[in-house]
Amino acid sequence: MALDALKDVVRKIARSSSIDKHLVDEVVKDIQRALIRADVNVKQVKEITDAIKKRALSDEPLKSLNPREHIIKIVYEELLKGVGEGLEIPLEKARIMLVGLQGSGKTTTTAKLAKYFKDRGMKTAVIAADTWRPAAYDQLKQLAESIGVGFYGEKGEKDAVKIVKKGLEELKDYDMIIIDTAGRHALEDELIKEMVEIEKVAKPDYKFLVLDAAIGQLASKQAQAFHDAIGIDGIIITKFDGTAKGGGALSAARQIQIPIAFIGSGERVDDLDRFDPAGFISRLLGMGDIKALLEKIERITQEEELDPEKFLKGEFTLKDVYKQIEAMNKMGPIRKIFEMLPLGMSVKVDDDALEMTQEKMKRFRVIMDSMTEEELLNPKIIDGSRIKRIAIGSGTSPQEVKELLKYYNTMKSLMKRMKKGRLPMKGLKMGF
Ligand SMILES: Nc1nc2c(ncn2[C@@H]2O[C@H](COP(=O)(O)OP(=O)(O)OP(=O)(O)O)[C@@H](O)[C@H]2O)c(=O)[nH]1
Ligand SMILES: [Mg+2]
Known part of the structure; x- marks a missing residue:
């Protein structure tokens, strides 16, 4: 998507050693190119980028922001002006x-x-x-x-x-x-x-x-x-x-x-x-949308009767995993969840590990049925010999048991990351 190039612009600003006219010119050009490629109306592109340029070189930065954050904030605000309003529909008849x-x-x-x-x-x-x-x-x-x-x-x-x-x-x-x-x-x-x-x-x-x-x-x-x-x-x-x-x-x-x-x-x-x-x-801009993500989690955990606090802290056992999987499924493809996390905050995982199909879910359930209560509550104790036993008991392979454990661990760390994102961010602190 052409607009994805805007993430690179933010990265460029965040990594620059100093903010000067040269950098501002470059950034403005990059933004122009990205917007034009995305088919934004040319006149509007000019308005947006002129405003960014003017403000970047003249606005007094807020004390709480460093010069890089200051520029990113201006880019953010001017793009925001450019998209117009949203429409919230009350949940009424x-x-x-x-x-x-x-x-x-x-x-x-x-x-x-x-x-x-x-x-x-x-x-x-x-x-x-x-x-x-x-x-x-x-x-x-x-x-x-x-x-x-x-x-x-x-x-x-x-x-x-x-x-x-x-x-x-x-x-x-x-x-x-x-x-x-x-x-x-x-x-x-x-x-x-x-x-x-x-x-x-x-x-x-x-x-x-x-x-x-x-x-x-x-x-x-x-x-x-x-x-x-x-x-x-x-x-x-x-x-x-x-x-x-x-x-x-x-x-x-x-x-x-x-x-x-x-x-x-x-x-x-x-x-x-x-x-x-x-x-x-x-x-x-790659700054994530933690607010929307949390709303989503709140709604889904409610539906699945999970505790959103625990869910976010990554405090769950394999026993909860089945419900978690259901909940994650309702949140949509994992790729989309990552898009809601700020750059640098997302965990590195291969999509395959988290992409959940109904079939995989069923298999995971069978595997979990072969675990002891102790293993379900404290998956850390599951070592090689236990994996073997569970695989035999469930008629699956050690590979599949490992896959479930990997899923569990990735999910845990993903949730912890989200929890971090919930902490009030000072200014525009991002995870670069
Ligand atoms: N990728 C993608 N495809 C979509 C989206 N929305 C709709 N489609 C696809 O676009 C095609 C047309 O969608 P419809 O909902 O049938 O469109 P429509 O306006 O009802 O069409 P008519 O009834 O013929 O006027 C379908 O193949 C949809 O799956 C979207 O957001 N993303
Ligand atoms: Mg139709």
């Missing part, structure tokens, strides 16, 4: 209507949102109001079933407005209702007419435009057109994972002054994050 062009990710995002609100304790349902694409009904129905939320749709019915009307009646006991609509190749009159009619019936509290990040700078034109046609309350950027041009959609939101509500970065129903500008920029 509401209706959300998604609109967007064909293939932008509406149906997938409908499911992701449903999961998001369900995970936060809301009684959630979705309505399949895309009567344009024949497979749309099945796609959403399947997704809704897999995440366990309510669903309403009428296979074969061509009148989307009728479906929405009926759906709202059927689903009146639900708190959060998300409506998936049809897309078209372009914003044609027919699509506008349908959107307006659905809106009249649905009376959504939020109309979200789903924007594919891969369209880069075209995003601003598209967003403006939808906004003019039906009025948009927020933007959801999708496919942020698969494109170098994500900066285009980010700057579009800023240009037309519509908040970004969520960012989708993967095909799984969990790959959706609320857009928190500070956390987002912090992550982009």
Whole structure:
């Protein structure tokens, strides 16, 4: 991703021996290049980098920061100004209507949102109001079933407005209702007419435009057109994972002054994050997003009935590991968790050791069943001969037992690192 180059900029500043005009020029050029490559609007790039340059050479540094931290803080603040606002949706009864062009990710995002609100304790349902694409009904129905939320749709019915009307009646006991609509190749009159009619019936509290990040700078034109046609309350950027041009959609939101509500970065129903500008920029710069990570841990440990304090301290035994694995699985791929840690704070591990599949989980469970109570509570005592015994007892191999132990140890140290990150950071202290 082009924006990843921003992490290198921060590294460069952090490693520089002194801060002078030469370094500032270099840094500004690097940032310009990164933003332009990411398809951020050129005028905006100039605004951001001009401001960084001006402030870097004239602002009086805060006493608590060294000159390097001072520059990083300026870069952070000016980029933050450049992305515009986020939109926090209170967990109250509401209706959300998604609109967007064909293939932008509406149906997938409908499911992701449903999961998001369900995970936060809301009684959630979705309505399949895309009567344009024949497979749309099945796609959403399947997704809704897999995440366990309510669903309403009428296979074969061509009148989307009728479906929405009926759906709202059927689903009146639900708190959060998300409506998936049809897309078209372009914003044609027919699509506008349908959107307006659905809106009249649905009376959504939020109309979200789903924007594919891969369209880069075209995003601003598209967003403006939808906004003019039906009025948009927020933007959801999708496919942020698969494109170098994500900066285009980010700057579009800023240009037309519509908040970004969520960012989708993967095909799984969990790959959706609320857009928190500070956390987002912090992550982009490699400074991590400890706040979001802790929120996530808090929520998941609650679900799994684990003690978040112990979890974070790495105080757990193999007995807890099964629950831990479940909890970690819910947090999404380990790679994404690492992205939330500041650079230098992340532990070096190979992804394979932590990537957990259902099958691996089952095997780990069988292995744990062959351990004694003592071994489960104090895994340190598991030596070579015990490994052999456990492997034979569980019908696995010593290799697999070792893999479980490695998993356990890595998890422990990862949690300890996170705990450290929770300590109040002075200024912008980072783990370089
Ligand atoms: N990598 C990635 N793929 C995504 C993301 N969101 C959606 N997709 C994929 O994009 C494709 C289109 O997604 P849909 O949700 O069907 O798009 P849609 O807007 O409903 O499309 P129409 O109903 O045809 O208008 C699917 O293959 C999704 O898996 C994302 O955030 N990242
Ligand atoms: Mg769809």
